[in-house]
Amino acid sequence: MSRSNLPPLATGLVGSYAQPGWLIDRDRLGERLPPRVRARELWRVAPEWLDEAQRDATIAAVNDQLKAGVDFVTDGEIRRESYSNLFANALDGVDLDNPGQAIDRTGKAVPVPRVTGPIRRREAVELDYLKLLKSYTDLPVKVTLPGPFTMTQQAQNDYYPDEESLALAYAAAVNEEVKALFAAGADIVQLDEPYVQARPEAARRYAAAAIDRALEGATGTTVLHVCFGYGRHVDNKPEGYAFLAELDATRADEISVECAQPRLDLALLEQLPHKRINVGVLDLRDTRPETPELVAERIRAALRHLPAERIVVAPDCGMKYLPRDVARAKLFNMVAGRNIVRRELGLE
Numbered sequence: 001m002s003r004s005n006l007p008p009l010a011t012g013l014v015g016s017y018a019q020p021g022w023l024i025d026r027d028r029l030g031e032r033l034p035p036r037v038r039a040r041e042l043w044r045v046a047p048e049w050l051d052e053a054q055r056d057a058t059i060a061a062v063n064d065q066l067k068a069g070v071d072f073v074t075d076g077e078i079r080r081e082s083y084s085n086l087f088a089n090a091l092d093g094v095d096l097d098n099p100g101q102a103i104d105r106t107g108k109a110v111p112v113p114r115v116t117g118p119i120r121r122r123e124a125v126e127l128d129y130l131k132l133l134k135s136y137t138d139l140p141v142k143v144t145l146p147g148p149f150t151m152t153q154q155a156q157n158d159y160y161p162d163e164e165s166l167a168l169a170y171a172a173a174v175n176e177e178v179k180a181l182f183a184a185g186a187d188i189v190q191l192d193e194p195y196v197q198a199r200p201e202a203a204r205r206y207a208a209a210a211i212d213r214a215l216e217g218a219t220g221t222t223v224l225h226v227c228f229g230y231g232r233h234v235d236n237k238p239e240g241y242a243f244l245a246e247l248d249a250t251r252a253d254e255i256s257v258e259c260a261q262p263r264l265d266l267a268l269l270e271q272l273p274h275k276r277i278n279v280g281v282l283d284l285r286d287t288r289p290e291t292p293e294l295v296a297e298r299i300r301a302a303l304r305h306l307p308a309e310r311i312v313v314a315p316d317c318g319m320k321y322l323p324r325d326v327a328r329a330k331l332f333n334m335v336a337g338r339n340i341v342r343r344e345l346g347l348e
């Protein structure tokens with residue numbers, strides 16, 4: 001069960017928020033699959049001013065979250081070109097000048113990090129942005145990292161004897177970052193593992209071991225996010241998860257589950273009896289903001305299977321690809337819908 005002190009039906013982002021068009025070329029970003037190698041050409045700001053611009057945009061994203069009334073904040077992943085590529089390409093053992101190739105979950109071949117030596121974390125990746133958030137708000141702060149299984153699927157392995165060995169090496173690097181984040185004051189650390197759904201057979205062989213290694217010794221609340229891919233890129237999503245019940249035995253305190261776009265049978269959430277569950281209530285392929293009443297209806301549906309203290313109200317996935325005005329409206333209406341249900345339950 002979660003160690004966080006968040007209230008019943010707490011709400012906040014899964015991770016990413018819409019980046020401003022003055023910072024990143026949103027048209028180019030949306031036309032391509034999420035990059036696995038660095039894609040610095042997407043940024044509109046000159047390199048010497050990019051860090052300052054990303055910090056300003058991060059504060060804007062935090063302000064939207066605070067005005068909406070969330071219970072915890074993220075940095076919106078504003079300085080990332082994708083959820084995974086910033087961390088994956090900051091590690092030793094990767095040939096940045098000669099990328100490899102792998103098959104994306106959409107079935108297309110894409111450039112990926114090419115592993116040519118031992119994977120090691122040489123420096124902190126997210127600590128500076130954690131400090132920025134901690135200096136700006138007293139709310140609990142969540143930091144997201146790519147999970148070791150997913151990074152293994154998004155790499156060309158030219159060094160380790162097998163995928164399992166590579167996944168455990170990634171897990172050790174992630175674990176160092178997880179421990180450093182908690183030591184620096186992070187309240188929640190989330191691992192993004194969408195590929196356990198995309199590659200369930202490989203996941204059954206070694207995903208749980210890699211995830212547990214990555215979370216070993218964690219001193220705060222840990223979350224594992226699983227989804228079917230960004231709504232922008234994936235339309236027809238299955239109504240059930242191929243790899244879900246297995247996650248109940250992992251060290252993660254919470255599991256973040258996409259529910260709205262795939263119209264998930266919420267009875268499946270009962271497969272995670274020992275976890276707090278982040279229930280996705282925003283369909284991120286639909287660019288029409290959900291009304292607060294629709295959000296409330298989706299929360300009530302989850303309450304038929306879980307008590308309020310085991311539910312975190314969240315978007316399906318990251319809001320990265322939504323237009324900014326749509327992302328903001330969805331965020332505000334998510335909190336408003338949650339508040340409707342809280343009043344019904346006498347929690348306010």
